């Protein structure tokens with residue numbers, strides 16, 4: 001596997017090909033179920049990342065929803081990492 005195959009430049013970052021489509025699709029997933037629905041928490045600017053407002057993991061802009069599985073996304077119910085939360089029902 002070569003280094004640049006299957007990657008594309010998106011918002012100034014190298015991402016896996018097809019990632020922009022995944023990020024776009026993530027914007028339509030606005031709630032998680034616990035089983036009651038709760039609104040997902042969008043990306044917020046983080047001061048520790050001075051060079052970019054983008055999510056370091058999924059390239060979401062502030063106000064955009066993370067790609068499901070993003071390690072920086074907060075769970076709306078418990079405040080922990082959404083990617084690791086066992087309360088979220090994933091269909």
Ligand SMILES: [Zn+2]
Nearest residue numbers: 055058066070
């Ligand atoms: Zn993210």
Ligand SMILES: [Zn+2]
Nearest residue numbers: 075077078085
């Ligand atoms: Zn949780």
